[in-house]
Amino acid sequence: MTRDFDVIVVGGGHSGIEAALASARRGAKTALFVLKLETIGRMSCNPSIGGPAKGHLAKEIDALGGELGYVADLSGIHFRMLNRSKGPAVWAPRAQNDRLLYSLLMRQHLEEQDNLSLIEASVSELLVEKGSIQGVRILQGMEYFAPQVILATGTFLNGLIHMGNISFPGGRSGEPASEALSNSLLKYGLKLGRFKTGTPPRIDMRTLNYNLLEEQPGDPEPMGFSQYREVELSNKVSCYITHTTTETHNIIKQNLQKSSLYGGIIKGIGPRYCPSIEDKIVKFPQRESHHIFIEPEGLDTCEGYVNGLSTSLPPDIQEKLLHSIPGLENAQIMRYAYAIEYDYINPEEILPSLECRKIKGLWLAGQINGTSGYEEAAAQGIMAGINATLALEGKEPIILSRTQAYIGVLIDDLVTCGTNEPYRMFTSRAEYRLLLRQDNCDERLMPLGYQLGLVSDVRWQKFKHTMELKEREMERLKTEKSINHPDLKEPQKFAVLLKRPDINIEKLKLYGYKPSPEVTPDILRRCELELKYEGYLQRAEEEMQRFRASENIFLSNDIDYYSINALAWEAREKLMKIRPHNLAQAMRIPGVNYSDTAALLLWLKKQQKIERKAE
Template structure:
């Protein structure tokens, strides 16, 4: 058996899948290790992809050459475009995945991928040459060599399954945990901590009273995540909406004494943005009408995921609470909700490439870095793999900064900011939300995609031509004048729009709130443009002032962000800087002023003194 590889990926969840595919597609001989081969790309919790911030991550991943965007476009039950009334930056896509087909077809892609081998086994140790990782050892003692190792271990490091007062070793219900690897990581100098996550019960669709709940269908023609997707229409399988009741809260309050959160069986922190029903009742006892979404898991199953009903309370408590919800009075639970506690490595021990500072050639991605979510995991796996391959090839790393993508915001945040709970990407975490939209991913990341080299040349050329077409059409519109003629004003009145008094460029005319590019054809000669080109032309016209303002902010940001901190900087020699700042800078070893500014405890005064010190040093 050949046991030597260029890249070894440990874990075949969403981070591991993207890492393994990226490495193999970049020509590296790659091994993907998984505890159970049938559960590659398993959706352990909610079988959905997208949402605020997350949809941007998936589209960015697709643009860079990752698989998730194309895959969810193909294997979903419904897609929805959300937040259209909340402004341009808030528009998102959310997919309800077909949990069964997503997993089955992803395994098929993995197994057909050239340069990629799958190995079922538990990695128990790393092989080291001093402070360099040179491979891994599995639980039965087989050693595998590698030039780089990427850990994508999810919730499996010392995973503990919890329901009520029952607690046992498991990374997921029915699957064994990895018990030795995190001990070895501690021995090698890593700080290791624990987090917790939970999932709701699943119920039998045939036991739901659908006449009592609201049906919510998907869209036939949604915005897709991938630029490869060409569908005439999408599946519109519905989800359903119901609510908790005052009786739910009363029953839950009476049974809280059995909650593992209350009893102390669960002691670690869970995701704040996806709280359990137990925590909702504890924190907001006065609120009784919590939303409950019922989401089918697959066309191949009658299992319904109860979104909003996350809990690890004992089975009898879950049954009692469920029967108080409208439409679910007779619902039958097929799988009870539960929690999982697991070890993770705080991400301040990583470089921006996702290589660890503790051991060379070791990369970590996904839940092991203290993040939550399939989308966050996938982009980390992809970026870790790309940078591992580039290091092997002697190429410079690919770093996406905060002004270029949510991927950059995510990686920069987890490394440079304290995350007291599993990190979830959110629009509020991005300083430049108007620039980092889902609709303009191809414009933002075209150069990065070309540099990485996974996206095929035909698609790159197509998107490059679209970019040129946008620029050409914007320039053309700026040089065309629309006059306030009687005929033009009559057209505006017939459309229910305000009339015009002064001549304006077609570019300015398109900026009118009610005007579309297709509507311009009533006033000037227009071009035959693709859908994505039309969209960008309209957006650039209507939001020019705001986009230009943000561009100026980004330019200022980049001057600060890109100021390099010399590696030999002795922070204790900076007069006036606080001890907290010195401690944070020495521990984090930031590469740039931008990174340093986001370290917890560093003040504006500390930054001013640091910048002055570096400028003086550079003289």
């Protein structure tokens, strides 16, 4: 059995899976270390993929050749497009998934992948020599070697599970924490912090009173995440909505000190945008109720996920508050809720490529960087896998811009601004969200995925055919005119008619429009959207071009910012610490204001003149 690899990936969660598959598919001999083979791809919290901004990430990963969106479609049991009533920039696909099937499929795809070895073992130490990674050591003492190592450890670094006043080590329920690896990271001078997250109780859905629950069916025409893979989507279950009551809130208030969070046991910082039910009651006292979503965990189980009721209260209190909610009066708990604290590495330790600043060849991806969520983790994983293999080839890393992808926004936010709480992706974080829509992820990123060898020839040909059809149909809409119609004084071009707020593609048929036979509903939706929002898109494109101009002003890694007297002292400190790779990144650093970037640009221009004179 060999112990020499090109790339070693530590962790079999969503981040580690994408990193390992990207590495192996690009031809690198890859090893994936997991604590338990049976838990590969486990959905630790809600068995769902997508949602606001997260759906964008899932589709971007798919466009690059990743697996998350594909398996989400294969294991999906309930599909909805969220935010339909709002603008297209924030439309967000979401799927409820069969938890067990998702994990089984992920393991199957890993086992079938060439160049990839799965190893069940706990990595206890990094092997580093002269500032470069050499490999890893496992708890059993054996050493494995690779010039590139990717850490994707999730919540397992010094994981500590809390339930009321009870605490015990664990990476998640029923699984051991990784304790030794944190000490190894500290040994090499990496800065660690402590975050907290949590999960709600799971209940037996046969014990619910459905007469008091609001049914939430899936969309009549399900839309998933993966493109050009011909997955047939169907809604197999409904989800349900209920709400907390005054009694629920009183139970929580009376028992607040029994919560691990409010009892002072938990020290780590929790996610602001996915708070525990205790946090909701304390921070939003004016709210009379909060929505609770009951979501099935799979087709072959009666287990349901109580979305919105994450808590670290003791089991007996969990039962009381659960039974105070309409429809859940007799609900039987199958798994109790808990909170978990874990170590993460301060994202100031990573470069935009996700390589560690202090250890060459070490890459960090997922919750270890301070993020939360399956999609955020998987997005980092695929980029770490790509860049680790590019490093093997002696090539420059790929750094996606904020103008290219939500993945670019995510990584840039982490590296440039850091995070003082578990980071979650939102559409509001993307300045160019009208251009970075969920419907055009393939147009933005599939060419790159194909160039990297991660998108198959079959998918690529289907993509090219779709783009040809779209281009032809757009040309038809812009040039062909309507028939005579009572609403019109004279025939109008279809594209002009489509700009009217009361006319969509379907209504356009009343004016004589007949789509080409090959054109799919997806292509028609894209054409409609781009024509309706043409003016806004053009304005956004112009803004983006101005931003790209500042991205093309590169900053050398050896600039001594302390010597630039025109910069404020705080700006010098921040610039020295983060070492931005271009002016655009420098402009986004907290503490670096407009006058600082103007002074820096002036200094750069003077330096270029000096260099030209010296030549």
